[in-house]
Amino acid sequence: MKLTKFLMASSALTLTAGLAVAQEATESPVAGEEMANEITIVSWGGAYQESQLKAYVEPYLAMNPDVSVTWDESSGEAVAGLRAQNEANNLTWDLVDVTAADAMRLCDEGLAMEIDIDEIAAPAPDGTSAADDFTEEMLVSDCFIPQIAYSYTFGYRNDVAEWNGNTPDDICDVFDLETFPGQRALEQRPHNNMEWALICDGVAMEDVYDVLETEEGQERAFAVLDRIKDQTVWWTAGADTPQLLADGEVVFGSTYNGRLFSAIVEQDQPIEMMWDTQSYDLDGWIIPAGLDEPTLNRVKDFLWFATDTQRLADQAKYISYGPARQSSAPLVGQHAELGVDMAPHMPTNPDNANNAFVQNYEWWADYRDDLDAKFQAWLAQ
Amino acid sequence: MTDTPLGPDQISGATPDNALRNADRAAAKDGPHDGPMLAADGTPLRRSLNRALRRQKLRALALVAPLLLFILITFVAPIADMLFRSVENQIVGETLPRTVAALDDWTFADGEPPDEAAYDALYSDMFLAAEAKTHTRLGGRLNYETTGISSLFRQAGRGVADIGEAQIEAIEDSSEAWDDSAFWAGLMLTGDEAAADTDLLADARARARIISGEPLAMPDETWPSAAAAAALPRTAVAYTEFALYTWSVDEDPPAEEDPWEAVWLSLALDLAANPDAPSAFSGAQAEALSAAQAALPPGTADFSFRDAFLEMDEDWGSLDVWGTIKAFGGPYTSGYFLSAADYSLNPEGVSAMPEDEQIYRTLFVRTLVMSLTITLSCILLGYPVAWLLANLPLRTANVLMILVLLPFWTSLLVRTSAWKVLLQQQGVINDILVWLGIVSDGGRLILINNATGTIIAMTHILLPFMILPLYSVMKTIPPSYLRAAKSLGATDWTAFWRVYFPQSVPGIGAGSILVFILAIGYYITPEIVGGTKGVFISNRIAYHISTSLNWGLAAALGSILLVLVLALYWLYDRIVGIDNVKLGG
Incomplete structure (x- = not known):
């Protein structure tokens, strides 16, 4: 639960901080060494990649006109891709954006480079070391350089007549077909769904994984999910839920909070956010193991710039994900194009984060295979 | 034109074959003579012609070689390599060789975890694996079989350096000599090849090479000392591995690096096991060893790796963990195939998966049944279209043909996504049905995210593969046959069923094989419109x-x-006959 506290504390600062001056970037430790001029960056595509492009790739290219960046939108396949490249002895990616769970696996497989965060990321403007600025809770793996905290949360349609004016505000409302009839959209994997089911079943957040380890706990979770199984569309891509909600196919669905933000604020759809029991996750960079020296220097030079306090804060102008540094939070301002305040849309905003949940990556690393088999078998029944 | 086939023998004119034959004939006619008939350049004609023939064959081979090589290199070899992974399991034996060997005499049925020797072996394996960072990979591999091993290994990799902390600290404090990396190197290594233990070096190299994947070497003119190996056997092994690794992988001379914790602990255990060890050395070395020996905490002689591992995590005492290591210790395994058939290879043997985890047999059956359904729907929908195409006037047929081909040329993703828009509950089809009053607003049909969606979308996508072979076969059926049948008194149905249909069967066969085999391996469309069922x-x-x-x-x-x-193809060949398949006239 420490992560929650950190996230809340850092976003509380958001509200108190007034005008902050944009911070100048400092020179990276590898400056002056031989560097490659072409790098391939792997990311998720879509609005997220766009936010990276605007917040730090374009500014970096403006500072280094000789450098060219190739994008590869394969982050969803990052683990398999890096393993295949490693086996073929043909590494074509230089910097890869992955979720924390994938970073952990890539580190385990020896496919990502172990790093010392203080050598990769700049200290905060007030001199706090990068390790302290990111905090231990964010640095979940020895290979991981955090960028943002996002969350899995629910969106619902605000025009459902059958709901008689009720609005869902509790995770149990997802599983309540009587008060809130209609189709749901849930992700087609056990992560989060099992936890949400148990929390609805009365398990305290801090006990969720202890309960989920047991056969009875898993049965309890499936029993809760059974209530809505026939009324659920199971999504595999984060873009599915906003589309299903917008088309009226489902009335209630989970997805990444940034996707819902763009459906609600940018596209003005009749959708509302339900923040209760949102589940935090992290996303960040890994450096593939085995880069040659000049490329590695370029990647380090880029990372020094791209993960500094100001750049992470800038990213939040384009997408509603919380910057991973404590020192970035006070610098978060308004949406770059719409001019709306970003703070109320951040998963880390205190109003949104008062009942948030943090995924346990290490637990999932152990139980993923086992539970996924059970989950898929349950789905197929 | 005659009916006699024109075989190679009938071809007149100059071919190498004919030339050979003529040469023979000429030789026979001329009667006995001194030597073989000679070509213009003086070589025997037979040889010269054979050479010409061979050249021709080589040229033919050279013409197909690019395609052959291309297929071998880019298709056959990778597939064979990928399929080989289904039995490959070297990772366990390569990462934990000593542990696997120590488990030889242990069986799961013993009912208790293995003895100290296995934990001892696990320590040295795990230490090297953690240095090479391969332990987590193995943990991930074994976690497929037994949940929890992944974090157990990750944690062991972190904790293994802390095992025997008391002993290590005692040696460190006993003499300043131990803080000197060069002192260690002087004790364990020798510059004199005659005084070296080369067997030890060879063993350690072989072992460390497997786990690091690199050829490892000692610094020039350096070998493990035979004297040290005799007096301090454990330490010699551990130090040699350390030296090889440090020199080759980290590229540091061992004399400048602090030895691994495993070396320190091995020294403590050697000194405790062999009280006379220091006397094998002299001078400062003997002094430091004696001091270290005297400083060892009590109980070092009975040091238990088992306790150390259990303290790290009690799961190291779990039968399942050890049983899994043992069951998957071999270089090859049937485990993956068993899992693929909803069985599991576990420490007790082979057993069926619990019912709530069985999924693959269901999926195989579903894949076959749905592919067959899709093939049948393609036949039902495609046959009339192909018939129309084959029998309409050319101009109209061409327009229709474009309608068939247009979707064929459209991106698969676009077509699948279009089906999503059409089939969903708030989609076009349901809207029309509601508007027509066929279904009520509350009773909209569920046409997507289930098997129905997959069948509809895939039938549409695969339809051209059925229509095209059918059309090209039907094009060759002379319309006069049907007219003849009717003029002899057949009804429309009889004429179609007895005369036309049998002649179109080869087209159905070709189309069905194409559609069925494509369907069975389809991935994107079911993923997008298939939901869970x-x-x-x-x-x-x-x-x-x-x-x-x-x-x-x-x-x-x-x-x-x-x-x-392949089995279905064989069955098809037996029942229908593969000769009975035509892609065209």
């Missing part, structure tokens, strides 16, 4: 390739699918 085995294979990284299981599932397709 309309996905195929290929979706699960993709999951194991890209998400769970269990490539062994993916390879096993793929192999089974390949064998199934």
Whole structure:
């Protein structure tokens, strides 16, 4: 639960901080060494990649006109891709954006480079070391350089007549077909769904994984999910839920909070956010193991710039994900194009984060295979 | 034109074959003579012609060689390599060789965890694996079999350096000499090849090479000392591994690096086990060893790796963990194939998966049944269209043909996504049905995210593969046959069924094989419109390739699918006959 506290504390600062001056970037430790001029960056595509492009790739290219960046939108396949490249002895990616769970696996497989965060990321403007600025809770793996905290949360349609004016505000409302009839959209994997089911079943957040380890706990979770199984569309891509909600196919669905933000604020759809029991996750960079020296220097030079306090804060102008540094939070301002305040849309905003949940990556690393088999078998029944 | 086939023998004119024959004939006619008939350049004619023939064959081979090589290199070899992973299991024996060997005499049925020797072996294996960072990879591999091993190994990799802390600290404090990396090197290494233990070096090299994947070497003119190896056997092994690794991988001379904790602990255990060890050395070395020996905490002689591992995590005393290491200790395993058939290879032997985890057999059956359904729908929908195409005037037929081909040329993703818009509950089809009053607003049909969606979308996508072969076969059926049948008194139906249909069967055969085999391996369409009940085995294979990284299981599932397709093809050949398949006239 420490992560929650950190996230809340850092976003509380958001509200108190007034005008902050944009911070100048400092020179990276590898400056002056031989560097490659072409790098391939792997990311998720879509609005997220766009936010990276605007917040730090374009500014970096403006500072280094000789450098060219190739994008590869394969982050969803990052683990398999890096393993295949490693086996073929043909590494074509230089910097890869992955979720924390994938970073952990890539580190385990020896496919990502172990790093010392203080050598990769700049200290905060007030001199706090990068390790302290990111905090231990964010640095979940020895290979991981955090960028943002996002969350899995629910969106619902605000025009459902059958709901008689009720609005869902509790995770149990997802599983309540009587008060809130209609189709749901849930992700087609056990992560989060099992936890949400148990929390609805009365398990305290801090006990969720202890309960989920047991056969009875898993049965309890499936029993809760059974209530809505026939009324659920199971999504595999984060873009599915906003589309299903917008088309009226489902009335209630989970997805990444940034996707819902763009459906609600940018596209003005009749959708509302339900923040209760949102589940935090992290996303960040890994450096593939085995880069040659000049490329590695370029990647380090880029990372020094791209993960500094100001750049992470800038990213939040384009997408509603919380910057991973404590020192970035006070610098978060308004949406770059719409001019709306970003703070109320951040998963880390205190109003949104008062009942948030943090995924346990290490637990999932152990139980993923086992539970996924059970989950898929349950789905197929 | 005659009916006599024109075989090679009938071809007149200059071919190498004819030339050979003529040469023979000429030789016979001329009667006995001194030597073989000679070509213009003086070589025997026979040889010269053979050479010409060979050249021709080589040229033919050279013409097909690019394609042959291309197929071998880019298709056959990778597939064979991928399928081989379904039985490959070297990782366990390569990462934990001593542990696997120590488990030889232990069986799961003993009912208790193995003895100290296994924990001792695990310590030295795990230490090297943690240095090479391969332990987590193995943990991930074994976690497919027994949940929890992944974090157990990750944690052991971190904790293994803390084992025997008391002993290590005692040696450190006993004499300043131990803080000097060069002192260690002087004790354990020798510059004199005659005084070296080369067997030890060879063993350690072989072992460390497997785990690091690199050829490892000692610094020039340096060998493990035979004297040290005799007096301090454990330490010699541990130090040699350390020296090889430090020199080759980290590129530091061992004399400048602090030895691994495993070396320190080995020294403590050697000194405790052999009280006379210091006397094998002299001067400062003997002094430091004696001081270290005297400083050892009590109980070092009975040091228990078992206790150390259990203190780290009680799961190291778990029968399941050890049973899994033992069951998957071999270089090859049937485990993946068993998993692919909903069985599991576990420490007790082979057993069926619990019912709530069985999924693959269901998926295989579903894939076959749905592919057959899709093939049948394609025949039903495609046959009349092909008939129309074949019998309409050319101009109209061409327009229709474009309608058939247009979707064929459109991106698969676009077509699948279009079906999503059409089929969903708030989609075009349901809207029309509601508007027509056929279904009520509350009773909209569920046409997508289930098997129905997959069948509809895939039938549409695969339809051209049925229509095109059917059309080209029907084009060759002379319309006069049908007219003849009717003029002899057949009804329309009889004429079609007895005369026309049998002649179109080869087209149905070709189309069915194409559609069925394409359908069985389809991935994108079921993924997008199939929901949970309309996905195929290929979706699960993709999951194991890209998400769970269990490539062994993916390879096993793929192999089974390949064998199934080949078996069905064989069956088809037996029943229908593969000669009875035509892609055209």
